[in-house]
Amino acid sequence: MGPGLFEVGGEPLNHMFDGQALIHKFDLKDGQVTYYRKFIRSDAYVRAMAENRVVITEFGTAAYPDPCKNIFSRFFTYFRGIEVTDNCVVNVYPIGEDFYAVTETNYITKVDPETLETLEKVDLCKYLSVNGLTAHPHTDSDGTVYNVGNCFGKNMSLAYNIVKIPPAQKDKSDPIKKSQVVVQLPSSERLKPSYVHSFGMTDDHFVFVEQPVKINLLRFLSAWSIRGASYMDCFESNESMGTWFHLATKDPAGYMSSHKFRTSAFNLFHHINAYEDDGFIVVDLCTWKGHDFVYNYLYMANVKDEWEEVKKAAMRAPQPEVRRYVLPLDIHRIVKLNVQTKETWVWQEEECYPSEPLFVPTPGATEEDDGLLLSIVVKPGAERPSFLLLLDAANLSELARAEVDAIVPMTLHGTFKPR
Ligand SMILES: CCC[C@@H](CCO)COc1cccc([C@H](O)CCN)c1
Numbered sequence: 248m249g250p251g252l253f254e255v256g257g258e259p260l261n262h263m264f265d266g267q268a269l270i271h272k273f274d275l276k277d278g279q280v281t282y283y284r285k286f287i288r289s290d291a292y293v294r295a296m297a298e299n300r301v302v303i304t305e306f307g308t309a310a311y312p313d314p315c316k317n318i319f320s321r322f323f324t325y326f327r328g329i330e331v332t333d334n335c336v337v338n339v340y341p342i343g344e345d346f347y348a349v350t351e352t353n354y355i356t357k358v359d360p361e362t363l364e365t366l367e368k369v370d371l372c373k374y375l376s377v378n379g380l381t382a383h384p385h386t387d388s389d390g391t392v393y394n395v396g397n398c399f400g401k402n403m404s405l406a407y408n409i410v411k412i413p414p415a416q417k418d419k420s421d422p423i424k425k426s427q428v429v430v431q432l433p434s435s436e437r438l439k440p441s442y443v444h445s446f447g448m449t450d451d452h453f454v455f456v457e458q459p460v461k462i463n464l465l466r467f468l469s470a471w472s473i474r475g476a477s478y479m480d481c482f483e484s485n486e487s488m489g490t491w492f493h494l495a496t497k498d499p500a501g502y503m504s505s506h507k508f509r510t511s512a513f514n515l516f517h518h519i520n521a522y523e524d525d526g527f528i529v530v531d532l533c534t535w536k537g538h539d540f541v542y543n544y545l546y547m548a549n550v551k552d553e554w555e556e557v558k559k560a561a562m563r564a565p566q567p568e569v570r571r572y573v574l575p576l577d578i579h580r581i582v583k584l585n586v587q588t589k590e591t592w593v594w595q596e597e598e599c600y601p602s603e604p605l606f607v608p609t610p611g612a613t614e615e616d617d618g619l620l621l622s623i624v625v626k627p628g629a630e631r632p633s634f635l636l637l638l639d640a641a642n643l644s645e646l647a648r649a650e651v652d653a654i655v656p657m658t659l660h661g662t663f664k665p666r
């Protein structure tokens with residue numbers, strides 16, 4: 248899938264993601280490759296061709312009111328709200344035995360993978376409480392499709408919904424009719440959910456990265472009454488949140504509210520990989536440093552100059568950086584991480600909640616980790632619910648514990664005072 252037409256009725260489409268959806272097929276058969284392509288007959292495309300103008304507002308191009316309509320009908324058009332675009336310019340993927348061309352709104356378009364014909368426009372809002380789904384689903388080996396999308400509904404605080412679409416049905420019914428929201432994730436800011444382009448999935452977990460590129464809902468939900476607003480006008484950067492990682496379990500599906508992690512600000516479009524390793528979730532991402540929206544560099548104007556100039560300008564734009572984040576699944580433990588070798592040592596025990604460990608160096612020590620770690624551990628429900636733990640700071644092996652006959656409420660910080 249990709250954009251194939253950047254001008255309608257002599258009017259340019261402003262942004263790379265506004266181009267009208269063109270589906271391409273390279274057919275490899277008997278040593279021959281045959282290339283086919285066809286414009287998707289989305290409503291956006293069909294109506295633009297019929298009226299010879301941009302009728303449906305695209306990602307970075309606002310549709311202008313119908314010049315043939317009088318001022319009153321144009322006035323009421325504004326208040327009918329946006330006609331969400333179905334220009335499925337981004338990807339094509341299978342759901343059950345069908346193939347859908349998609350963008351990131353609530354409209355997906357069933358296509359015939361043989362003839363590239365446009366078959367049916369499907370409104371996901373009929374089956375799911377989402378305003379859209381990403382163009383990057385994950386598909387399990389059994390054909391179950393998982394995806395995530397913004398949900399502007401409700402009280403707008405549960406802003407991201409992970410959905411599950413079952414595999415092809417024996418009774419040949421449409422799997423989309425059996426799709427469901429399996430996890431709801433909270434937004435860092437009630438009225439400003441993050442733009443989401445993709446997510447991570449391991450055998451047992453979902454990884455959702457909440458980036459500092461925000462959709463200003465007040466602008467988005469009112470924008471269409473303001474002349475000439477497009478989706479791109481509704482984004483803004485949160486300059487203080489950094490980037491948040493959220494985790495959820497897959498089966499049973501559930502948000503892990505205690506597993507929130509935060510790092511420096513970056514734009515994220517594509518997860519590379521995510522897998523589980525020895526109690527950690529390894530997340531590989533293609534990141535773009537900073538909170539300014541990288542899509543601001545993708546206006547067509549930036550690529551219409553002389554090609555050498557365009558290439559120079561592209562090098563001045565933000566550059567992608569592959570990053571690996573390793574998230575601990577069990578965070579009720581004491582971890583030592585050698586930041587050079589990435590080697591880790593762990594002390595943990597079921598239902599134990601250790602305090603911040605205190606380091607006590609061995610007198611005369613020369614090695615930085617030659618000494619003891621002291622931690623006050625709370626073990627709710629145990630016969631002796633609290634103990635002082637002594638660990639060898641070099642490898643976190645337990646040297647001793649002193650159980651006390653009292654419930655020690657959780658502690659924050661402390662100091663070791665030598666005799
Ligand atoms: C304010 C942003 C709204 C979200 C949908 C709500 O979940 C994105 O909406 C569009 C609309 C048009 C084209 C696109 C393209 O897919 C972008 C590039 N992948 C996205």
Ligand SMILES: [Fe+2]
Pocket residue numbers: 382383444516517
């Ligand atoms: Fe993408």
